[in-house]
Amino acid sequence: MPRYLRNLIIxxxxxxxxxxxxxxxxxxxxxxxxxxxxxxxGIAITLAVSLNLIxxxxxxxxxxxxxxxxxxxxxxxxxxxxxxxxLAATLGGGKLAWAICLAAATIIGAAFAGLAGLVVGVPSLRxxxxxxxxxxxxxxxxxxxxxNNIEVVGGARGYSGIPIVQSFFWIFLIAVLTxxxxxxxxxxxxxxxxxxxxxxxxxxxxxxxxxxxxxVMAFVISSAMAGAGGVLLAHFDGxxxxxxxxxxxxxxxLIMVILGGLGSIVGSVLGAILxxxxxxxxxGFAEYRMVIYSLLLIILxxxxxxxxxxxxxxxRGWRGRRRKKSRTEAEEITAEDTRDSASxxxxxxxxxxxxxxxxxxxxxxx
Amino acid sequence: MKRILLSLTxxxxxxxxxxxxxxxxxxxxxxxxxxxxxxxxxxxxxxSSVNGIKMAADEVNxxxxxxxKQVELLIQDDRSDASEAATIVTKFVxxxxxxxxxxxxxxxxxxxxxxxxxxxxxxxxxPSSTNPEVTKKGDYIFRSxxxxxxxxxAIAQFGAKSLNAKRAALMxxxxxxxxxxxxxxxxxxxxRLGGQVVVTQSYQAGDQDFNAQITSIKGANPDVIFVPxxxxxxxLFAKQARDKGITVPLVGGDGWDSPSLYQIGGAAxxxxxxxxxxxxxxxxxxxxxxxxxxxxRYGTVPDALAATxxxxxxxxxxxxxxxxxxxxxxxxxxxxxxxxxxxxTGKVTFNENRDAVKPIVMVKIEAGGKFVVAERVxxxxxxxxxxxxxxxxxxxxxxxxxxxxxxxxxxxxxxxxKSPAMTTSPAAAKSPVKTATP
Numbered sequence: 001m002p003r004y005l006r007n008l009i010i011x012x013x014x015x016x017x018x019x020x021x022x023x024x025x026x027x028x029x030x031x032x033x034x035x036x037x038x039x040x041x042g043i044a045i046t047l048a049v050s051l052n053l054i055x056x057x058x059x060x061x062x063x064x065x066x067x068x069x070x071x072x073x074x075x076x077x078x079x080x081x082x083x084x085x086x087l088a089a090t091l092g093g094g095k096l097a098w099a100i101c102l103a104a105a106t107i108i109g110a111a112f113a114g115l116a117g118l119v120v121g122v123p124s125l126r127x128x129x130x131x132x133x134x135x136x137x138x139x140x141x142x143x144x145x146x147x148n149n150i151e152v153v154g155g156a157r158g159y160s161g162i163p164i165v166q167s168f169f170w171i172f173l174i175a176v177l178t179x180x181x182x183x184x185x186x187x188x189x190x191x192x193x194x195x196x197x198x199x200x201x202x203x204x205x206x207x208x209x210x211x212x213x214x215x216v217m218a219f220v221i222s223s224a225m226a227g228a229g230g231v232l233l234a235h236f237d238g239x240x241x242x243x244x245x246x247x248x249x250x251x252x253x254l255i256m257v258i259l260g261g262l263g264s265i266v267g268s269v270l271g272a273i274l275x276x277x278x279x280x281x282x283x284g285f286a287e288y289r290m291v292i293y294s295l296l297l298i299i300l301x302x303x304x305x306x307x308x309x310x311x312x313x314x315x316r317g318w319r320g321r322r323r324k325k326s327r328t329e330a331e332e333i334t335a336e337d338t339r340d341s342a343s344x345x346x347x348x349x350x351x352x353x354x355x356x357x358x359x360x361x362x363x364x365x366x
Numbered sequence: 367m368k369r370i371l372l373s374l375t376x377x378x379x380x381x382x383x384x385x386x387x388x389x390x391x392x393x394x395x396x397x398x399x400x401x402x403x404x405x406x407x408x409x410x411x412x413x414s415s416v417n418g419i420k421m422a423a424d425e426v427n428x429x430x431x432x433x434x435k436q437v438e439l440l441i442q443d444d445r446s447d448a449s450e451a452a453t454i455v456t457k458f459v460x461x462x463x464x465x466x467x468x469x470x471x472x473x474x475x476x477x478x479x480x481x482x483x484x485x486x487x488x489x490x491x492x493p494s495s496t497n498p499e500v501t502k503k504g505d506y507i508f509r510s511x512x513x514x515x516x517x518x519x520a521i522a523q524f525g526a527k528s529l530n531a532k533r534a535a536l537m538x539x540x541x542x543x544x545x546x547x548x549x550x551x552x553x554x555x556x557x558r559l560g561g562q563v564v565v566t567q568s569y570q571a572g573d574q575d576f577n578a579q580i581t582s583i584k585g586a587n588p589d590v591i592f593v594p595x596x597x598x599x600x601x602l603f604a605k606q607a608r609d610k611g612i613t614v615p616l617v618g619g620d621g622w623d624s625p626s627l628y629q630i631g632g633a634a635x636x637x638x639x640x641x642x643x644x645x646x647x648x649x650x651x652x653x654x655x656x657x658x659x660x661x662x663r664y665g666t667v668p669d670a671l672a673a674t675x676x677x678x679x680x681x682x683x684x685x686x687x688x689x690x691x692x693x694x695x696x697x698x699x700x701x702x703x704x705x706x707x708x709x710x711t712g713k714v715t716f717n718e719n720r721d722a723v724k725p726i727v728m729v730k731i732e733a734g735g736k737f738v739v740a741e742r743v744x745x746x747x748x749x750x751x752x753x754x755x756x757x758x759x760x761x762x763x764x765x766x767x768x769x770x771x772x773x774x775x776x777x778x779x780x781x782x783x784k785s786p787a788m789t790t791s792p793a794a795a796k797s798p799v800k801t802a803t804p
Contacts, residue, residue, distance in 0.1 A: 033457045034384065040449065156543055158448075158474045160499055164481070237452050238481065241474040244448055270373040274380065280453065281383040283442065290405050290445070308376075309369050 072227025113227020261310020
């Protein structure tokens, strides 16, 4: 069987399964509460997997994901509020018409978020080091202040009246698409270049990888997907508030990625589901809910600092501890070793620079 | 493969935990879902509100419940997050099958959750969300506090009628929609009541020096200065204004309500007024009983949020009692029929937008930082000025509300008295001045 035919069949099966589940859910055979949590998990998967592309695979530290999400959410919401009803009416006004509107809104949201990613990424990714973290953090803050002051989209009072046209089918279609795109990127030549940048930026450059270009590309793709995640959210509750996109949201997504494991797509999916379902599953504990939740996170991070399913190499690469060890050797790294450096400390940055210059020589010698 | 298996196990166990959650026990109880932010950035508001609601529920349960049925509160925290609020309400209406919902403090969370309650036809009453948008989500959504335009009208009416001011100065925080919203209404209503806004000056939250504005205000020689802002800036402004020899009273809104107000402003604020939901120093026996009970139970003086939440819970219990049924539609109708409910924050009646119409307390600041109730100002919700109606599109914007003859608005404010209500201030609309002398 030719490859494309196999892929096509798989795609059709996925579509059929999603559509079937959607149909079952709409028939209210399962409690809407579970479906809601499931849908929220789907949105979280989109966000976490897209952030993993930049933080996990490319090794750049971005902490402004919620900002891009906000750009996508607000731009698409503006589109849907202003043109959605008219567009749907011209297309026949049915469910399908709204689905087309939603698709258009998703594309618009992703495009705007991607554009924002380009604007933020081009200047900051030309530099090496942790500048991206600072710039993305700043971007996230600026977006919130900006949205708070735009009256057209409700300002601080929030943007309401967005058509609620979200479905299980669409959320998980976007989530699956995100996973497929990230998987394909990672397993392509492009992805190899990204991983090379993560492992050692100087060495990658020496090998002929245009690091800035690749980093910016990965960043723009990641931002656009975050924007798509924002679109999903905007049309889910039909209400947006700048408060939902504050930096705490960025950190929530970051925790999903780190908890699941940097550089692991399955890990991100797991982290996203875990962090969405866990607070709800713990509701029975009433006041102690968030205490238990935080404790669980701390225990998880102490016992598995590389994340639930994270590859140790990605973890070390991100942290900046580079050693001349092969991937297999790296997995045997002792728990002791990982624990003593569980956080990103400034000291290792200096060490990294000296190490990289050594590595540079090494790679040249090779 | 091993990884995927591991993930599947974790996810499956999580879902199992979710499914095994204790949901609302059935039985012969009145289940009230309460969603509040008891953690997160507005946690203090949420905790105050929950305390007020808990007290109201215990009182009704001690007295034998509602029509013999005990009240069961299902209190859930939404981490000050709008999406989580919507999730909780989904849980309330599906898993727990609550009969009524109370929440939220912040308008953003109420707006996110309201459509879910509306779709499930479960009445939802918010004690303190002031955004007009909240109750526009449908005819099952009620609000038991005043909205900002009403507050602005009350402030203006108080200035024009009770203080007999003819010339007003306005001091507004241009970057704050609460402040600019109030300013718009105040200046319009004040002008309509025969006054004149002689000068409008603006500042920005955090400003330290108000000399330029004060000079300009002093030159205009006003009888009253309206300062619809937050306590920090207001207190500083008051101090500097008094230093420059301005003696006329300053009047503001509930943004003033903070112990810090007097700590910063001190004696400069003596003789000034602000509008609020209630005052713990009110001599009204209902208020005093509430304050004493609350103090015995929690050890602190209840703030405005505890009072509004306490009232909201009691209004809901009262409606369920009158409905004599746990059916959502019956409770909704009973809620809509609520008339002159004697609450801590005043006598509550719902208008056709399902917003509470009730007197607004004007608090006078007396020497030593004592907040006493100067007057209860009743502003008809339907008699709002045009500036306010543009901020809160009224009747026309909510066709969802059934215009039955039993609609409370129809009873309390016949159309004819609506518009002059502001100018003539009929006896019924304004209760006698109550001054608590210390």
